[in-house]
Amino acid sequence: MKMNRIKMIIIAFSTVLLLMACGDGEKTESSNDDTKKYKIGVTQIVEHPSLNAAYEGFKEAIEDAGLDVEFVVQNAQNDNSANTTIATNLVNSGVDLIFANSTPSAQAVASATQEIPIVFTSVTDAVGAELVNSLESPGGNVTGTIDLHPDVIPQTLKFLKEELGAKSIGMIFNTGEQNARVQMDKVHELVKDMDLNVVEAPVATSAEVKQAVDSLIGKVDSLYIIKDNTVVSALESVTSVAFDNKLPMMVGELDSVKRGGLAAYGFNYHDLGYETGQMAVKILKGENNPSELAVQVPKKLKFVINEDTASKIGLEIKEEWQAEVSESAK
Numbered sequence: 001m002k003m004n005r006i007k008m009i010i011i012a013f014s015t016v017l018l019l020m021a022c023g024d025g026e027k028t029e030s031s032n033d034d035t036k037k038y039k040i041g042v043t044q045i046v047e048h049p050s051l052n053a054a055y056e057g058f059k060e061a062i063e064d065a066g067l068d069v070e071f072v073v074q075n076a077q078n079d080n081s082a083n084t085t086i087a088t089n090l091v092n093s094g095v096d097l098i099f100a101n102s103t104p105s106a107q108a109v110a111s112a113t114q115e116i117p118i119v120f121t122s123v124t125d126a127v128g129a130e131l132v133n134s135l136e137s138p139g140g141n142v143t144g145t146i147d148l149h150p151d152v153i154p155q156t157l158k159f160l161k162e163e164l165g166a167k168s169i170g171m172i173f174n175t176g177e178q179n180a181r182v183q184m185d186k187v188h189e190l191v192k193d194m195d196l197n198v199v200e201a202p203v204a205t206s207a208e209v210k211q212a213v214d215s216l217i218g219k220v221d222s223l224y225i226i227k228d229n230t231v232v233s234a235l236e237s238v239t240s241v242a243f244d245n246k247l248p249m250m251v252g253e254l255d256s257v258k259r260g261g262l263a264a265y266g267f268n269y270h271d272l273g274y275e276t277g278q279m280a281v282k283i284l285k286g287e288n289n290p291s292e293l294a295v296q297v298p299k300k301l302k303f304v305i306n307e308d309t310a311s312k313i314g315l316e317i318k319e320e321w322q323a324e325v326s327e328s329a330k
Contacts, residue, residue: 037068038097038284041090043109045102046078046206048233049255050147054121054273055101061277067284078206078230080104080176087112097280100144101273102229103129103179110142117283117290120144121276122269124179124227126295135295143290145276147227147253147269148179149298153186155265156250160222161194163321164248168197170220172212172238174230175202183226183252206234213241223249225256235259239309246313254304257326262313263305267298 040062044051055073062069072095076083087108090098097117100106106120110131123129123146132138135146160166171187173180184200191198199219201212209231216223223242225231231238232253239260242249251261255269275296282288305323310316317325 035068037070039070039072039093039095040280041093041095041098041109042071042073043083043086043090043098043100043105044073044075045083045104046229046233047075048229048235049259050227050232050253050269051101051122051229053255053269054276055099057270057273057275058099058101058121058277058280059273060270061274062281065278065281067281076105078233083108084112091116097284099276099280103177104229106131106142106144107178114141116141117280118142118144119276119280119283119290121272122147124148125182128182129178132295135297137291138293138295139291141290143279143293143295145272145279145296145298147272147298148183149265149267149301151301152252152265153183153226154190155303156224156252157187157190157194157196159263159265160224160248160250161196163318164222164315166196166222166248168199168220168222170199170201170213170216170223170247171226172201172203172209172216172223172231173226173228174204176204177228177230180226180228180230183228187224187226203230206230209234210237210241213238217241217245221247223247225249225251225261227252232256235261243309243312248313248315249309254302254326257304257306257309258328260309260328261306262309262315263303263323265301265303267300267302271300272298 074086083104091113098109100109100120101122103123109118121144126132126146131142201216203212248262251264254266257264279293303323304326307325308328
């Protein structure tokens with residue numbers, strides 16, 4: 001009996017030791033997961049403040065999550081051939097995830113891989129760009145955030161007509177940018193019932209922007225610069241002409257207000273990038289696949305007017321506009 005009791009004690013003690021060892025193993029494995037180093041590819045179509053702010057927000061979200069990440073950052077400088085090459089190189093470099101910062105960037109990497117997770121931002125129409133099946137159920141390996149609040153274009157056109165008295169609006173855009181075509185289609189749809197005339201000045205490169213805005217002088221009484229990477233990257237070419245001719249120039253994003261645009265209904269691109277980064281964290285940690293994460297839209301919309309620009313074109317800012325007053329970046 002005594003020997004049996006000793007055997008039972010030995011067996012019980014051995015079991016406890018085995019369970020403790022297993023527990024230590026699980027902790028070690030978890031710890032290894034927590035300290036895993038990730039590699040994120042970043043592709044951006046061109047340099048301009050809104051896209052740069054989106055990337056900074058994305059990176060901040062990754063850092064706030066405590067992940068150890070190496071960022072491989074590439075910028076196409078608005079060159080479509082370079083954009084395609086960047087996509088191919090990132091896919092072949094063994095990255096764990098790709099952050100695509102613009103519609104052309106996202107389209108290029110989505111065409112290059114159906115395996116590597118992709119999160120995008122600064123995309124206007126993710127469905128129309130054939131990046132996802134729907135906003136609610138993206139499907140595949142791609143998801144992210146879009147940068148067009150449904151109220152932006154209607155509110156902008158309404159302000160131009162009702163508050164600024166516009167009758168003929170000049171619009172410069174790149175016909176090769178899918179996001180620009182979507183916005184122009186929406187503008188044309190809305191102006192049919194608003195007694196507004198739209199005069200188009202299409203461009204293919206940022207070098208053509210100055211000539212395009214010059215061609216509008218004498219034909220329009222206002223300008224509206226939508227979210228168009230080609231035009232926004234050369235925005236100062238437009239603002240100088242707008243100032244010289246005292247033309248009110250509405251813009252599609254708040255960063256463009258700081259650069260001399262008169263006003264915009266918009267949101268913070270840093271916030272949009274941050275939300276995209278939070279989605280990337282969930283994917284990297286294995287909590288969700290891209291196909292399970294619905295595409296997100298901007299939640300906070302505000303109206304901002306540049307006080308310096310208003311003064312230059314002789315416009316008085318009215319209290320009833322309930323605008324947040326800003327100044328040009330120094």
